[in-house]
Amino acid sequence: MDPHLIELPRKVVVGNDVLKEIPSVCREFGISSGILVISDDNTRGIAGDSIKDSLDSVMAIVNSDQYSEVERLKAEHSGINMVIGAGGGRVIDIGKLLAFELDIPFISVPTAPSHDGITSERVSISKGNGKYSIRAKPPIAIIADIKILMNAPYRLVAAGCADVISNYTAVYDWKLGKERGEYYSKYAATLSLLAAEIVMRSAESIKNMEERGIRDLVEALVTSGISMSMAHSSRPASGSEHMFSHALDQLGSTALHGEQCGIGAVLMAHLQRQDWENIKKSLAVVGAPTTARELGVDQDMLVNALVKAKEIRDRYTILNRKPLDAQKAIELCRATGIFS
Ligand SMILES: [Zn+2]
Structure with a gap:
């Protein structure tokens, strides 16, 4: 090696x-x-x-x-x-x-x-x-x-939770990369998923701004950062949902990074046949956006970002396996209730 x-x-x-x-x-x-x-x-x-x-x-x-x-x-x-x-x-x-x-x-x-x-x-x-x-x-x-x-504004706290929760879809995408011969670290992937799991489990406590919940979130963010350092790549915590978020940035969205990644995780988890409903539920518990309206992004921009996401960087993800055109992107947003 x-x-x-x-x-x-x-x-x-x-x-x-x-x-x-x-x-x-x-x-x-x-x-x-x-x-x-x-x-x-x-x-x-x-x-x-x-x-x-x-x-x-x-x-x-x-x-x-x-x-x-x-x-x-x-x-x-x-x-x-x-x-x-x-x-x-x-x-x-x-x-x-x-x-x-x-x-x-x-x-x-x-x-x-x-x-x-x-x-x-x-x-x-x-x-x-x-x-x-x-x-x-x-x-x-x-x-x-x-x-x-x-004492941070709660919106920033909820965005931090959503950023960590999005590790679920990032790790799935990383495994797709691994199947094509890309470097993969089981250890880093496990750490990243552990961070997401802890935030999901502490969602209520975080929502109530209890000290224990905020500590869990901070430690999860630290763990997530460390998983990327271990992999020497952002792979463990950045997949198609982050590419979607970067596409939204380029299209002029002013939503927070974590908020965009959270919505991206719901959408990509559906494509990946993961438990997208549970991801969406956890986002709702912590008070992060779960619809385009709550994100403050209009439907056209969201669809454009989904179509554009694949081109953001050369990283193999579910979007290579299941490319989205505008029609498919609209269907995905409807299926996950992002357009409700
Ligand atoms: Zn992120």
């Missing part, structure tokens, strides 16, 4: 009031100065400012998910030894990519459990009008403060 490189986070701290652990975590990695803390206007007050004040560091505010932000930060801040991203997906992705390009460590401090990018090696970034998913490096540490995450 070929050598297979696995890079994982070295430290995951989940608990209440854990931001105060950050200085000692930095010291453990041998870094005590030249730290750049990244936030946005909203998350600096939630976490960014207090992290900055506890370290020999400077703060940078990012305002978009455009690659130009990474270039701007590189030009404005020389000689930095570490990047800490305190915020949602956008802040964390910009920070992760900046650290990757500078070949320095990155610490992820999520302020919302909205998708597994907070823990994975993947970065979703915009260049002009296009959005790209690229491989960087996983965070060296993840500091997940439960108190902060429990």
Whole structure:
């Protein structure tokens, strides 16, 4: 077998009031100065400012998910030894990519459990009008403060659940790839499915914003991210349902990543002859969208995204086995109640 490189986070701290652990975590990695803390206007007050004040560091505010932000930060801040991203997906992705390009460590401090990018090696970034998913490096540490995450807007929490639940269809697609000789890791696939199962089982507790439920969700997001790092590919947590979501992004949808992936998982599970009803039920329990109307996407755009999804990337999925034209896409949406 070929050598297979696995890079994982070295430290995951989940608990209440854990931001105060950050200085000692930095010291453990041998870094005590030249730290750049990244936030946005909203998350600096939630976490960014207090992290900055506890370290020999400077703060940078990012305002978009455009690659130009990474270039701007590189030009404005020389000689930095570490990047800490305190915020949602956008802040964390910009920070992760900046650290990757500078070949320095990155610490992820999520302020919302909205998708597994907070823990994975993947970065979703915009260049002009296009959005790209690229491989960087996983965070060296993840500091997940439960108190902060429990105060995140609930819509972001539900989206995070839907992103993890969509692992069911991603793993199925990965198995299809395996049948065609693609690299497959049973271990990574099992981890990914375990994350989805835990979220499904904790759906009620998450919905009630109980501490136990939010911890389960955070740990599931961490596990999902780790499964991708183990596979050195997004395969365990990104299949046809994610391609559908990326197609929606390109068509101008403004729904959240996890929300789109959740709807995608219902549709793809139907094509895969998996238990799509159970996926849909779990999405409903956590309060994630289960219809086009709830997603805020009109029917035409949804059908276009389903037809376009196959071309998003060169990845073998159920959409290669069962290609969709507009008519078939409409029938699928009707069969699953997405158009109800
Ligand atoms: Zn995702």
